[in-house]
Amino acid sequence: MTQELVMDATAYDLSQQTAEIMRRYNDVFQRHDPSALAELVAEDCVIENTVPAPDGARHAGKAACVGLWTAIATQAGTRFDIEETFIAGERATIRWRYFMADGNSLRGVNLMRVAHGRIVAAMGYVKG
Template sequence: MPSRTTAEVIDLFNRAFVTHAPEILDNLVADDCVMEAVQPAPDGERVEGGEACLAFWRTLADDRATQFSPEDVTVAGDRATIRWRYRYGDGPADSVRGVNLMRIRDGLIVEALGYSKTDGVLS
């Protein structure tokens, strides 16, 4: 079976979160995957290894109290940028916007770096 393209992998990745279907993530993550979550500040949680990244993402995708909405996806070779909004409540302020910088190798996610806008105050 030919390897999936970067666009195909990112489409499946996003679909898992939009539809709350964590099983879609199975077979999308490389054994040597590294991800950095958007929290805690300032650097986010670093997760290493395919099983650990998959477990993190499966929990997030399965959370039906939240809603993930991709706003824009750009693919260039083995890299993709996903701009998104993540809603965690019903109010107009109950969301955050962010971006994931993704890298794909041989049809699998090998790197995912997450960044988000915050309401923090610079001192």
């Protein structure tokens, strides 16, 4: 097997692993069940959240990230529609629409990075 084919196979395997992690991550919000977060999030995970505008807040460390995502996932009367998930190696882009309890909605995107089978970074942006 040539080096190019080995690299393609390695990149494919990494993308498949990232896709599975993102599927499980998205399920947390679709099912309003954060129980999978502890095994998906790395100890050194960092989130740059969408609020407060314009720059959002930074959350560092597994406990802070799991806590934030748990609060979002379990918020009563809300839902996320996943519009598209794009995977490239260890990176993922998730385009979503969030429906709030009051009936309003907003669109946004998360730029995610996975390393060693865990989410290590998430940067959220909303359409203004």
